[in-house]
Amino acid sequence: MIMEGGAASSLARTGTVPRSREIYDALRQKIVSGEWPAGHRLPSEHELARQFGCARMTIGKALGALAEQRLVTRRRRAGTTVNMPRPQESVLEIHDIEAELLAAGIPYAYESLARHVRRATARDAGALGVPPGTPVLSLTGLHRAAGRAHALEERLINLRAVPEARAERFTAISPGRWLLQRIPWTEAEHQIGALNADADIARWLAIRRNCACLAIERNTWRDTQRITHVRVIYPGDQHRLVARFRYRPL
Template sequence: MTTTDDILPRYVEIQRELEARIMSGAWPPGHRVPSEHELVELYGCSRMTVNKALSALANAGLILRRRRSGSFVASPKSQETVLEIHDIKAEILGTGKAYRFEILAREARRAGPEDAEHLGVAPDTQVLALTVRHFAAERPFVVEERLINLATVPAAKAEPFAAAPPGTWLLDRIAWTDAEHAIRAVSANAQTAARLDMARGGACLVVERRTWQAGEAITWVRLTYPGDRHRLVGRFNPGGLRPGAREGTKGA
């Protein structure tokens, strides 16, 4: 006999069906989840019902939802990048300091050997190269050198980046599924020292990162911070970052 307790809400039924595809491996990490419109057509239900199902999967950490990009199957926690991809603009504003940025250089071009190596793409792939300087309370905070793969993000070519810096713009629009970080210390050359208002030869903290969407390169970025004004901070447990903790640079 079927009781009221046996009847699941429609969104839970949809959630469980989608979860089964993820957990079985039929939808691997990086797989694009059908859009809300597609799921509405598939299940013959309202968009609100589909949205509740997707929100439940996102809250469980099984999918990533990105505005304008859609939803993607998340990587298992054990495979997640150690460093969180943080928004420089939000990070600076979060300290209570005024923020601004300026684009020092911009060029759409075919990837040369160095570009191709940085992004992990074939030579001659169309890329957008940007150099950006970020300020906190009118003091140079970090210099960003970035390559965007225009095969993956074609809209970047025409984007003026007037309202938001490239990193913020990408995080708002493109869902990344994998990331790789490398951290090192370098001495500031004359150009870097001038850009960061520091002594030539001074120590710099450099973070290089590549991100992908389902195996397709999105961007490569090199972030150069004045070493005496920044440090990396994060709290860990054996499973990774502590709940609520995050990795990032802290300005002095």
């Protein structure tokens, strides 16, 4: 009664694709093709297990993946129903600037423009989310791609959370890279907005004053402790964030 598990399925199947994935794909096709419209109720797990000739848990895995994709809603007793009008949401990956450029084969360099250790001002405290007076490291730097200014970075590091940053000069290594290699973060929040370049920004990025720029702010936590706050400013007409919705693999 247990024996034919893996053997039977590997014989019956194409070979390397998991059975639950095949079932997931088959059900997904029914949904996106419109054969099962929004509101349609799927057969029960027992029934699907019978139809596909597999254990109920295998069906459960496939249906669970569909639910994670928000393609269906599952409720006990009520069953699984198609959830078709998918909410307009997408997955945006915000990468490390350096890794991004290196992946594209573009020479990268970080240039430090300013470095100060101070007790958090009211403004620092608000941005970083720490009490005023907390020791912070303020860094300003320029990301260069192929020699040209690519992005301006303004960063605050909570020295209570990362005391070893006090000794680091950050003359050539980018603080983002440095932090990423040392401090594991557990939560992050991004805010993306647009702003007009002021005189400083225009000078560093070598763009016209008032030019529209893309600003990405990131706050990073390690559990409940604030690690760093960073604002990266890109010339708006030269840089775009691209997000492609992808189906998560099962």
